[in-house]
Amino acid sequence: MLKNYFKIAIAVLRRRKFFTFISLFGISFTLTILMVLTAFMDNIISPAYPDMKRDRSLYIKRLELRNEKEGWVNTSSSSFYFLTHYAGRIKRAEKMAIASDGTSANAYVNNKKIVIQLKYTNADFWEVADYDFPEGKPFNKQQIAQSERVAVICQSTKIDYFGDEPNVVGKYIEADNIKYRVIGVVKDVSITSDPYYANMFVPYTLSKSDYKSTGHRGDYSAVVLAKSTDDVEKIQKEYAQITSKIPTGDKGMDKLYSYADTYFRSIVRNMYGGGSNSGFSKFLLMIGGAIFLFMLLPTINLVNINITRIMERSSEIGVRKAFGASSKTLVYQFIIENIILTILGGLLGVIFSIGALHLINESGVVVGLHLTLNFTILFYGLLTCLLFGLISGVYPAWRMSKLNVVKALKAQ
Structure with a gap:
């Protein structure tokens, strides 16, 4: 039939x-x-390069301060202090990668302007993410502590700045009139891979903003890596308990919201959420x-x-x-x-x-x-x-x- x-x-x-x-x-x-x-x-x-551990990663991207009575809302990224002082208390976390929001830096080669997307990171950033290094290696805790002007650049930036140079480790790249010594080159990352996308990575101790500021709001986000997938939900509950006890730090605000979300949930919350509403519906x-x-x-x-x-x-x-x-x-x-x-x-x-x-x-x-x-x-x-x-x-x-x-x- x-x-x-x-x-x-x-x-x-x-x-x-x-x-x-x-x-x-x-x-x-x-x-x-x-x-x-x-x-x-x-x-x-x-999961995609270099975010290959996404199944056991939680993303802290958004900090929201609210005045529930008046309806005032301040939304931003978190400060470096907020992430290390509060998210750093999570006992079940294996590592926590911290990176700044991308900022544009200008470099010039043969009178040609190159716009570089720059990020400031901590040392754990390189252990949470699985970057492919065709050349060199990432900077470490000692170099960060000593505020060494070292940088990891992506392959496209290497080509734009150094041309056909086969190996650029040890050479210097100048961005915004500051010279950095290249210690590593990574394979390019898609712009859709937040928070790991950038053209150039440098130690957070070189940031122009005061990373020691004790305020809540800032320019940083974090990726909390759980020891296993079974710990993901437990970390979310643990972080919720931590944030429920954090004072707003602002006289005009009476409620603080910060979540450790899975990757997809973090995107949805940033786009459609607000306060306790995840925005998923x-x-x-x-x-x-x-x-x-x-x-x-x-x-x-x-x-x-x-x-x-x-x-x-x-x-x-x-x-x-x-x-x-x-x-x-x-x-x-x-x-x-x-x-x-x-x-x-x-x-x-x-x-x-x-x-x-x-x-x-x-x-x-x-x-x-x-x-x-x-x-x-x-x-x-x-x-x-x-x-x-x-x-x-x-x-x-x-x-x-x-x-x-x-x-x-x-x-x-």
Whole structure:
């Protein structure tokens, strides 16, 4: 039976090539965009270089001071002191990487300006993250304590500043009129890999801001590394207990919020959260609404095309009904035909997605970004095709089942 449905579906698709082209284009184009966006989201959420320990890492990115009565809110990153003094009390933590927010520094080579994204870090930063060092090594606690002007740079910065030099360890790079001795070169990191993305890393003791300030707000975030995945939830509860006892340090504020979140939750909280609200419900609502609206237009178009096809096939449907074909059989046939159409469009969408991802990766628009289609993305893509086929086929199939036999035969 399915074999016959498949043959009929192919014959119908070949009969009206223009409608088939419009349908396949709409399906494949929609799926291509969805798969590219999914690949991008997967690249952000899934463990990726150098953040390979994400399954046992917790991220402290946001510090929020509130006046609950008046509704005043101050949101910022944390100070170095806040992270070391309070987050540093977490007993179950193995290490804690601390890094500043990225700041722009200017370097000049042959009268050409190079903008360098600079970060100040502690020594544990290099143990929590798994950077690949083609040259040299990271700075250590002793160099940080002595405020040595040493730097780790990424490969793209090495090329921009030093050109074709095979080895730059021991050479000096000048940024914002300050000379740093290069002690290591790391493989480029994608800009989506926060908080590990930068072009140049230097000891936090060289920061222009006062890292010894005892205020809560500052320019730093932290990654707390648990000893095992079983300790992740325990660390979150431990940190919640610690922060509940921290005074706001500001007379105008009566509540302090700081969370140790998983990577994805930290992104959602920064974008949509506030206070005790994680923002996850709002995120799901916005994503669901965006997907629904994005899918609505091509679905409506496909439904209209399918209804047109049914009207053209009214005589065929009338003959089949006259010879005893039930409405249920005809509905099944049309839905299967529509699913076959959407799967064909889905296969084209996969091919287009591979090409689009290749172009994005090769373009170098985002340094260090490498998007791929994995089995998870392919699974969701095929699932989308099936849902697309069902949703866009149900109403036209119902219209077909209600078609009057006499009127259909007269249309012949």
